[in-house]
Amino acid sequence: MPFHRHTLANDLQIIGETSPSARSAALGFFVRTGSRDETPEECGVTHFLEHMVFKGTPHRTALDVNRDFDKIGADYNAFTSEENTVFHAAVLPEYLPQAVDILADILRPSLRTEDFDMEKKVIIEEIGMYEDQPMWSAYDHAKRIYFAEHKLGNSILGTPASITALTRDQMAAYFTRRYVAPNITVVAAGRFDWPRFVELVESKCGNWEKGRVGREGVRETPGSQRFEVMIKEKVMQEHVFLIASGPSADSPLRHAADLLGMAVGDDSGSRLYWALVDPGLADSAECSFHEYEGAGAFYTSFSCEPDQAEEDLAVVRDVLHGVQRDGISEEELNQARSKVLSRVVRGSERPKGRMMAIGMSWTYQHEYRPVDEDWRAYEAVTLPAIRQVLERYPIDRVTTLALGPLKALTRPSDNGSR
């Protein structure tokens, strides 16, 4: 599948992977900005801005945006993470020009004050909805406590207070600073004509401001290694997160870290599954590796009846100590590899999956990775590489957060191997 790239005069980047066997096309606008790029006063602005992008432009009302996407039968959406805001649409090949037109237009939003004030209420309601989900809430607090003053600990949604305080002009200033051409990559995958696509994007985005962008605070962190219990009496189950550090998104160790996380805590057939879920000691127990720019982390979590939490925490710590001491077996590595390869390959069969994959690897590694290369990188992971990950990033050196009805939980005397 041929890869193409082109940079406009304003430094906006365009990449694409054309696939003759595809029957649709997927399009994404990747803005390299997220909650880690916010000042404390701007807390939550990236996600709020993602919503405002759909509220209209000088050429389209919010209704028009909705109607125009609907007319072409687009499957469209957007998301905001710690470091990326991505707007995307999947369409039949003949509608790609319209999809480019709509997305390019809405990425220069009007940010009208009336819409801003109205959407503020929606955002505050959304924060409330997430707070009602104990697992998500535990994850968010654990991340904040783990990262401490590191900017990756910034809340993506913000708080009702930070959103209430935010002004339309603060958002406009953030937009002007972060949504500049060199900070945006336009990505297409599937069935489309590359030269025509470049022309289209150039005609719609060629006049976007150039500006200068960067990202502060890119560094590793061992995490705070704190141990906290948050009492939430209305929550039924106890939800516990243990976070340890891991390699970053440009580290050659990241594929090994991914397989290690899966062997330890995939939702079926992993160490944690057999230790907690299969015997019925916990409702769920998982571990997974997340990579960021400059940092990475292993998120281990479980949820259970409150009176079971003390025992379960001891079991999880035993599992993590055991892995840290003895590593994993060749069989566990191979099983994790089968699962990951199966997901990589199945994910690559749709233009949407490829669009996301090439957009992300361009954002993080500034390189194009065909599926086969990802495949080979996972194939090449050996037990010594797993050992290297563990030596550099002890998986049992954890920051712990429990959220639920429990008043207290015993802090273990040791905390990992360092």
Place this chain on the structure above:
Amino acid sequence: MPFHRHTLANDLQIIGETSPSARSAALGFFVRTGSRDETPEECGVTHFLEHMVFKGTPHRTALDVNRDFDKIGADYNAFTSEENTVFHAAVLPEYLPQAVDILADILRPSLRTEDFDMEKKVIIEEIGMYEDQPMWSAYDHAKRIYFAEHKLGNSILGTPASITALTRDQMAAYFTRRYVAPNITVVAAGRFDWPRFVELVESKCGNWEKGRVGREGVRETPGSQRFEVMIKEKVMQEHVFLIASGPSADSPLRHAADLLGMAVGDDSGSRLYWALVDPGLADSAECSFHEYEGAGAFYTSFSCEPDQAEEDLAVVRDVLHGVQRDGISEEELNQARSKVLSRVVRGSERPKGRMMAIGMSWTYQHEYRPVDEDWRAYEAVTLPAIRQVLERYPIDRVTTLALGPLKALTRPSDNGSR
């Protein structure tokens, strides 16, 4: 993409669509049996049996089943509907033989009494979980009231009472009656070798009992046209379903019915969306067409604040009356078509999507439908065809069920155009 078919001596059917550009393979065992094939004493047995299939065979414990799927990195699952029980797995091409081996093995389950008794508790818990979801609960009750004595009204999950009363021997008798070779189609799609696949299936399933199977009570129904309010004080919102009849799964009108349902009530940009969701009168409002063997139905539903329900019901009835009287516009038809074609095409890009599509059209129409043929069927739908659907199946001749805190809701004096 070449289609293949083969029937074994015991009348088990094998079909496959090989695709050279695919990177994985998807496999499904389609058992043509569901809740409509149960006697009143067997209520819930099909779904319960689907669970028991994963509990082990003479050659595998439940643990082995889980471990063997995990070893090959399979994405596997199963579901039970009113008329089908489908077991499926997506894998890398080299693991297809193992996937066939596992699925063929578990489709001859041991049905051990200890496992049966243990799983009974899981099923009863699952029924409780679904009852806690008011939208699902309203759907289930509405379907029961609409279909009345028609067997499509049978509950898929059963009730705690019916599951408690069920014996292991009743399940074994149901299995012997329904899981016979002529009632099963084995389906593969993606990258695989057809002759080798047939050999494999034959070696694993060639000795399965032949038996005789049928299905009783295959007929259309105009529905009971009743109007019921179920009081659930603990539910926050009011959830309302209106069901009207539609064409069946082998009717030439089904593509028109599908587009009509989408124009009336897709979750964005439809009549109901603009009438209720966009102005904030309801949290959700949808209409969709469901097809079954011998019957079909349009399910219209909305949820809202209880004190808004009376007005919203009037709005929904106005929308349905308006559609019945004047049909939809060319623009609405085209927009619905764009959405459906986009979904059809994107769904076809993965072997799993194709496996489901060809398995279902084989089950219902006893024919192979390449993607292009489905495409052409939707392309060919005209406004006169929409009119034909409405004349034969008035969309405003409804059975109504409201579930929520409301004590009463006014029954409209008229009920549709007939």
